[in-house]
Amino acid sequence: MNNCISFSLKDTIKFLKKNDNYIILTHASPDGDTLGSGYALYYGLKQLGKRVEVICPDVIPQDYAYFLCETDHVAREGATLVAVDIADKRLLGALEEEFGECIDLNIDHHVSNTHYAKALYLDKDASATCEIMYEILLGLKVKLNDTIAQALYTGISTDTGCFKYSCVTAKTHKIAAALYDYNIEADKINKVMFDTKSKALLSLERMVLDTAEYHFDDKCMIVTVTAEMLKETGCKGTELEGITNISRSVVGVIAGVTIKQTADDTFKASIRTYEPLNASEICKALGGGGHKNAAAASLKGSLAEVKQQIIDAIKQQMEATNAWTSAAR
Amino acid sequence: MNNCISFSLKDTIKFLKKNDNYIILTHASPDGDTLGSGYALYYGLKQLGKRVEVICPDVIPQDYAYFLCETDHVAREGATLVAVDIADKRLLGALEEEFGECIDLNIDHHVSNTHYAKALYLDKDASATCEIMYEILLGLKVKLNDTIAQALYTGISTDTGCFKYSCVTAKTHKIAAALYDYNIEADKINKVMFDTKSKALLSLERMVLDTAEYHFDDKCMIVTVTAEMLKETGCKGTELEGITNISRSVVGVIAGVTIKQTADDTFKASIRTYEPLNASEICKALGGGGHKNAAAASLKGSLAEVKQQIIDAIKQQMEATNAWTSAAR
Numbered sequence: 001m002n003n004c005i006s007f008s009l010k011d012t013i014k015f016l017k018k019n020d021n022y023i024i025l026t027h028a029s030p031d032g033d034t035l036g037s038g039y040a041l042y043y044g045l046k047q048l049g050k051r052v053e054v055i056c057p058d059v060i061p062q063d064y065a066y067f068l069c070e071t072d073h074v075a076r077e078g079a080t081l082v083a084v085d086i087a088d089k090r091l092l093g094a095l096e097e098e099f100g101e102c103i104d105l106n107i108d109h110h111v112s113n114t115h116y117a118k119a120l121y122l123d124k125d126a127s128a129t130c131e132i133m134y135e136i137l138l139g140l141k142v143k144l145n146d147t148i149a150q151a152l153y154t155g156i157s158t159d160t161g162c163f164k165y166s167c168v169t170a171k172t173h174k175i176a177a178a179l180y181d182y183n184i185e186a187d188k189i190n191k192v193m194f195d196t197k198s199k200a201l202l203s204l205e206r207m208v209l210d211t212a213e214y215h216f217d218d219k220c221m222i223v224t225v226t227a228e229m230l231k232e233t234g235c236k237g238t239e240l241e242g243i244t245n246i247s248r249s250v251v252g253v254i255a256g257v258t259i260k261q262t263a264d265d266t267f268k269a270s271i272r273t274y275e276p277l278n279a280s281e282i283c284k285a286l287g288g289g290g291h292k293n294a295a296a297a298s299l300k301g302s303l304a305e306v307k308q309q310i311i312d313a314i315k316q317q318m319e320a321t322n323a324w325t326s327a328a329r
Numbered sequence: 330m331n332n333c334i335s336f337s338l339k340d341t342i343k344f345l346k347k348n349d350n351y352i353i354l355t356h357a358s359p360d361g362d363t364l365g366s367g368y369a370l371y372y373g374l375k376q377l378g379k380r381v382e383v384i385c386p387d388v389i390p391q392d393y394a395y396f397l398c399e400t401d402h403v404a405r406e407g408a409t410l411v412a413v414d415i416a417d418k419r420l421l422g423a424l425e426e427e428f429g430e431c432i433d434l435n436i437d438h439h440v441s442n443t444h445y446a447k448a449l450y451l452d453k454d455a456s457a458t459c460e461i462m463y464e465i466l467l468g469l470k471v472k473l474n475d476t477i478a479q480a481l482y483t484g485i486s487t488d489t490g491c492f493k494y495s496c497v498t499a500k501t502h503k504i505a506a507a508l509y510d511y512n513i514e515a516d517k518i519n520k521v522m523f524d525t526k527s528k529a530l531l532s533l534e535r536m537v538l539d540t541a542e543y544h545f546d547d548k549c550m551i552v553t554v555t556a557e558m559l560k561e562t563g564c565k566g567t568e569l570e571g572i573t574n575i576s577r578s579v580v581g582v583i584a585g586v587t588i589k590q591t592a593d594d595t596f597k598a599s600i601r602t603y604e605p606l607n608a609s610e611i612c613k614a615l616g617g618g619g620h621k622n623a624a625a626a627s628l629k630g631s632l633a634e635v636k637q638q639i640i641d642a643i644k645q646q647m648e649a650t651n652a653w654t655s656a657a658r
Contacts, residue, residue: 161491161519162490162492162493163492163505163515163519164491164515164516164520164523164524165519166516168515168516169509170506170507170509171506172506173503173505173506173509174503176492176502177499177500177501177502177503177506180497180498180499180502181499186492186495186497187493187494187495187497190492190493190494191493194493195493196578196579196580197578197579197580198579199543199579199580202538202541202575206535206538206539206541209531209534209535209538210535212535214528245524246531249524249525249526249531250525250526250527250528250531251525251526251527252528
């Protein structure tokens with residue numbers, strides 16, 4: 001943590017009014033919230049007559065095209081750098097070297113923010129950076145329109161699993177209600193973001209389901225994604241994120257494990273747990289780490305060896321927490 | 330349509346204040362909206378000092394236990410009968426014979442309501458009957474509490490696919506925001522309603538995915554659920570509803586078909602379409618019917634014969650609508 005100044009909403013608004021040339025940075029493997037807040041801020045600052053460029057370290061998926069546009073080219077020298085929804089400078093990916101040390105303002109909602117920027121406006125109670133951005137735009141007296149509302153809605157909807165998760169508050173729904181005053185076609189956005197998948201991903205899901213195995217009276221479920229499956233289906237990147245949900249969606253399962261092959265003899269285990277199990281403890285025993293309900297570890301060996309290590313670690317946690325006898329979820 | 334009187338919100342509130350003994354009826358195969366609105370009304374009328382019974386034609390799934398309770402026993406004679414979220418008296422199922430002709434008040438949001446009750450308060454712009462019930466309870470000056478808020482939230486969330494569908498309006502989100510003032514634990518509700526499935530259902534999904542076949546340059550996807558699969562997994566009833574979503578979730582597919590075996594030589598085809606295809610036209614050609622985007626038909630023959638009939642009907646619709654050359658979804 002360096003000498004990062006904490007900004008209030010008011011400080012942030014003042015800062016965004018002050019300068020003329022802004023570069024907005026979104027995080028690598030961009031999602032709806034970093035893109036939504038980045039482009040909403042772009043449209044807002046343009047209304048204030050500024051020159052603004054949005055830069056994303058990776059290619060932006062076509063799914064977001066409805067709120068994207070070509071932005072200005074802004075000279076690096078003298079530009080004000082704003083990072084949106086980027087908790088750690090490492091998430092700048094390919095842009096970290098160029099911009100990691102010189103972000104002027106970071107606008108974020110992640111409690112894990114590492115305070116790497118010169119100034120940070122952090123609202124950890126916000127469900128999404130787009131929730132924060134809505135208030136910033138109001139403060140900047142930006143006139144919302146359909147496109148800005150779509151960008152903001154996309155960020156809020158995608159970061160909350162469409163209003164499903166515990167990060168949602170009354171404020172989240174109030175902002176959503178306000179965005180419905182515009183023609184956002186929320187149902188179409190949600191269909192693309194949540195209810196469509198590629199034929200390739202469906203094929204992969206089928207293969208992954210075929211690997212399902214249950215342990216410890218069905219309290220533990222393990223699925224496997226091999227390099228062969230990824231090659232055969234062509235699935236990659238963010239498309240794979242949903243796969244880890246399979247093993248935690250089954251009633252009664254308190255340890256959902258997804259083993260993904262990352263090299264010939266290397267596997268990444270993503271573990272999701274429910275009480276009384278602690279995923280972080282399980283993964284610590286495997287040389288990894290993470291949160292109480294979601295953690296991961298990288299393991300070397302054959303698939304069978306790796307699987308046995310994981311099962312042993314879960315068994316240990318189950319014994320330590322009396323999970324054998326505790327009520328089923 | 331009989332001599333059904335149209336009630337306003339004000340009429341409805343007046344009517345619910347007037348009497349002392351109410352029987353609230355929910356629809357068969359109960360869902361979150363009929364139960365949520367029924368029990369919210371129960372708690373509300375109890376606050377007003379009335380005797381109230383809630384009757385459901387079918388067993389209520391345990392998933393809804395958090396807002397259920399034992400209700401009064403109210404004598405049929407002289408009781409005021411209120412149906413909630415019931416568009417057609419046939420949806421009373423086993424209770425149709427006893428109550429179908431004598432419902433005093435029907436509170437509903439379905440545009441397809443058949444006006445079977447003596448009085449109907451219909452708000453077809455409401456995303457859920459629970460959205461209407463929220464306003465009724467406010468009008469009755471009922472003091473909301475955690476349980477009532479949970480009941481109302483459950484109905485709104487489940488009927489809108491957790492705020493995903495086109496029926497959602499600014500009002501829907503405003504009501505959700507108001508319900509968050511109570512301790513509703515929305516994330517837990519949504520996890521149960523949307524993100525958990527039985528081991529049996531997951532097994533069935535795996536089997537169903539194994540049957541996936543694509544036709545017409547991947548514009549048509551067909552999956553099959555055989556009687557054997559249902560027997561082997563033990564899946565039945567409402568659990569199966571999600572299966573029809575598989576075939577319409579794939580990018581590029583404009584005709585998603587789920588063939589379900591209902592007897593040795595009988596199959597039900599559920600067809601979901603996107604523009605320019607019309608599911609209703611396809612199913613009409615197969616002796617069935619339905620809506621523009623979702624329709625069904627029952628077919629006799631072997632699986633191979635039935636499948637061929639369906640493929641032929643889709644081919645005809647694709648030719649009639651120039652779907653061959655139209656842009657992919």
